[in-house]
Amino acid sequence: MKSAIRLTNSDRLFHIIVNTCLLFILALFVIPIWSTITLSFRPNSFIGSALDGMLLAPWKWSTAAYKALLGHRAFITSTFNSFRIFIQGVATSLFLTVPLAYLLSIKGLPGRKVLYGLVLVPYLFNVGLIPNYLLVSKLGLVDHLAAVYLPGAISVYNTLIMKSFFEGIPEELKESARIDGASELTVLWKIILPLSKPILLTIGLYYGVHFWNDFFNAMLYLNDSALQPLPILLRNILLSSGMNEYVEVNAFGEAPIAAIKAASVLLAAIPMLVAYPFIQKYFVKGTMLGSVKG
Amino acid sequence: MRNPAWAVSLSRTGSSSLFWKNLKRHRSVYLLASISLVYFFIFKYVPIWNAQIAFKDFMALDGVLGSPWVGLQNFRDFVNSYYFWELIRNTVMYSIGKMLFSIPAAIFLSVSLYECRNYYLRKTVQTIAYLPHFLSWVIMYAILLAILSPSNGILNDVIKLLGGEPISFLTETKAFPWIVILSDTWKEMGWSAIIFLAALMGIDPSLFEAATVEGASAWQRVRFITLPSIRPVIVMVVLLRLGTILDAGFNQIFMLYSLPVYSVADIIDTWIYRQGLLEFRFGLATAVGLFKGLFGLILIVVSNKLIKRQTGSGLY
Numbered sequence: 001m002k003s004a005i006r007l008t009n010s011d012r013l014f015h016i017i018v019n020t021c022l023l024f025i026l027a028l029f030v031i032p033i034w035s036t037i038t039l040s041f042r043p044n045s046f047i048g049s050a051l052d053g054m055l056l057a058p059w060k061w062s063t064a065a066y067k068a069l070l071g072h073r074a075f076i077t078s079t080f081n082s083f084r085i086f087i088q089g090v091a092t093s094l095f096l097t098v099p100l101a102y103l104l105s106i107k108g109l110p111g112r113k114v115l116y117g118l119v120l121v122p123y124l125f126n127v128g129l130i131p132n133y134l135l136v137s138k139l140g141l142v143d144h145l146a147a148v149y150l151p152g153a154i155s156v157y158n159t160l161i162m163k164s165f166f167e168g169i170p171e172e173l174k175e176s177a178r179i180d181g182a183s184e185l186t187v188l189w190k191i192i193l194p195l196s197k198p199i200l201l202t203i204g205l206y207y208g209v210h211f212w213n214d215f216f217n218a219m220l221y222l223n224d225s226a227l228q229p230l231p232i233l234l235r236n237i238l239l240s241s242g243m244n245e246y247v248e249v250n251a252f253g254e255a256p257i258a259a260i261k262a263a264s265v266l267l268a269a270i271p272m273l274v275a276y277p278f279i280q281k282y283f284v285k286g287t288m289l290g291s292v293k294g
Numbered sequence: 295m296r297n298p299a300w301a302v303s304l305s306r307t308g309s310s311s312l313f314w315k316n317l318k319r320h321r322s323v324y325l326l327a328s329i330s331l332v333y334f335f336i337f338k339y340v341p342i343w344n345a346q347i348a349f350k351d352f353m354a355l356d357g358v359l360g361s362p363w364v365g366l367q368n369f370r371d372f373v374n375s376y377y378f379w380e381l382i383r384n385t386v387m388y389s390i391g392k393m394l395f396s397i398p399a400a401i402f403l404s405v406s407l408y409e410c411r412n413y414y415l416r417k418t419v420q421t422i423a424y425l426p427h428f429l430s431w432v433i434m435y436a437i438l439l440a441i442l443s444p445s446n447g448i449l450n451d452v453i454k455l456l457g458g459e460p461i462s463f464l465t466e467t468k469a470f471p472w473i474v475i476l477s478d479t480w481k482e483m484g485w486s487a488i489i490f491l492a493a494l495m496g497i498d499p500s501l502f503e504a505a506t507v508e509g510a511s512a513w514q515r516v517r518f519i520t521l522p523s524i525r526p527v528i529v530m531v532v533l534l535r536l537g538t539i540l541d542a543g544f545n546q547i548f549m550l551y552s553l554p555v556y557s558v559a560d561i562i563d564t565w566i567y568r569q570g571l572l573e574f575r576f577g578l579a580t581a582v583g584l585f586k587g588l589f590g591l592i593l594i595v596v597s598n599k600l601i602k603r604q605t606g607s608g609l610y
Binding site (some may be wrong): 010011014022023026028032036039052054095097101102106108118121122123124125126127131139151152183185209214216220234258270280 | 320322324330333343345410411412419429435439441447570584587590591
């Protein structure tokens with residue numbers, strides 16, 4: 001829109017500087033990621049500095065670290081656990097968040113102000129770790145995957161974003177359905193939800209990314225190593241100095257321990273990278289929604 | 295509602311009859327949300343009830359109710375403890391430090407993206423700059439190792455090339471705070487830029503046309519149109535961040551810190567974790583959590599008031 005205007009020399013200089021800055025920023029992001037990727041492919045026979053490693057030709061790369069991880073039982077089990085937490089967590093969260101957001105979005109709901117206040121209080125006043133820990137233990141959730149996602153299955157922030165989306169759906173649509181004798185469940189199921197696909201996807205992904213990345217709840221509540229999700233295994237691998245039980249991942253010593261560490265996190269990031277195009281599209285929308293609500 | 299006579303008498307009295315009618319009409323929505331409400335009560339309000347152990351000498355066997363009251367003893371222990379000021383200092387240092395770096399970085403990035411006319415460059419930078427927001431701190435830790443590790447890190451390679459000694463950054467008290475602040479900036483600057491970018495997209499293009507007709511250079515347009523236009527958003531973001539100043543980033547610090555750097559790394563949240571779940575001082579840890587929660591409540595309410603005054607609408 002601005003390109004119709006003739007460029008002066010100072011404008012040209014300005015654009016060169018802008019592009020240079022962006023290229024610099026790009027390098028700032030690419031270099032660390034690239035060095036992690038090349039580190040994961042580093043062969044055992046490699047001698048030289050990390051900078052040499054970064055510039056190592058792809059045909060000299062070794063996949064030994066990946067082979068060692070993919071053949072390791074604990075890695076497979078924890079990947080499976082992570083997927084279970086992801087799917088169960090997202091399903092539970094949406095199942096609990098949608099009705100609450102819908103309830104809050106209804107204009108003229110009796111007790112709406114009180115309800116809104118009750119939803120807001122725990123959001124503004126966070127009592128912290130221990131009281132929640134006591135609750136989860138008391139409920140007997142320790143050593144159940146639900147302990148990871150159930151405490152955070154309703155996020156007030158996500159509920160409020162969803163609520164403001166529901167409020168944007170024209171009242172007439174709901175009213176006409178109610179006049180035709182539709183129950184509230186039917187209104188929600190047949191009118192609201194089909195119109196809310198983008199927000200459901202956005203909020204679903206918000207929850208999903210959160211559960212996929214969580215290591216804290218898993219660390220607190222899952223003592224059984226058969227239940228460990230990926231972040232816990234990754235953390236153990238990363239914090240190992242190469243002299244303890246995680247050497248077993250690398251039983252034949254075919255890959256450097258640093259390569260194993262890098263490869264393990266890259267493998268764990270793959271599902272996120274596959275989903276990333278969607279995530280980017282919908283998350284950005286969701287963020288806008290969150291920021292323009294009033 | 296269980297007493298029909300009571301219900302009938304209510305229904306005769308004006309506005310409250312409307313209330314009950316309304317409630318009856320909306321009973322099915324409440325029913326629909328009943329599971330969510332029960333969940334919400336259990337998982338959000340029972341912890342508030344549990345928080346009473348901040349005023350008790352909590353014994354696991356006696357439970358929340360059975361443990362003896364000790365008044366403000368736990369709070370006194372915390373305020374008088376050797377760690378109190380260190381924890382407050384570290385927490386505030388990290389929050390403010392992250393703010394001072396990440397907000398200007400995000401503004402710089404968003405203005406650069408906005409001014410960039412090369413579509414592919416813009417899209418590439420956006421895509422890659424948003425990405426780290428979705429990575430957990432476990433993954434971030436591995437990326438940091440690839441840069442900072444004394445044996446495999448590229449930064450240490452550069453230091454060695456320049457003739458220096460490799461530095462173990464993550465266990466060095468001087469380097470640690472910078473790593474925390476800069477790695478957080480790296481992770482979040484792209485994501486934080488989105489809100490500024492959205493504000494920039496809302497600028498009326500005719501302002502730029504008028505300025506150009508008047509002979510303003512590109513620099514002047516940025517200085518006198520672009521930046522002033524997003525000023526309200528900058529103020530809002532700063533206030534929002536001030537409202538959560540006691541949240542210095544538990545996951546990050548917990549992943550990166552180690553014994554040698556506790557003195558500069560320990561924040562309120564990491565301390566609560568260690569006192570509560572590693573040393574089982576539940577009462578003390580809860581008191582500290584409650585202290586933080588109350589302080590946080592005041593901060594967020596005040597910052598929301600200020601945001602409302604500035605922009606006309608608040609968070610809630």
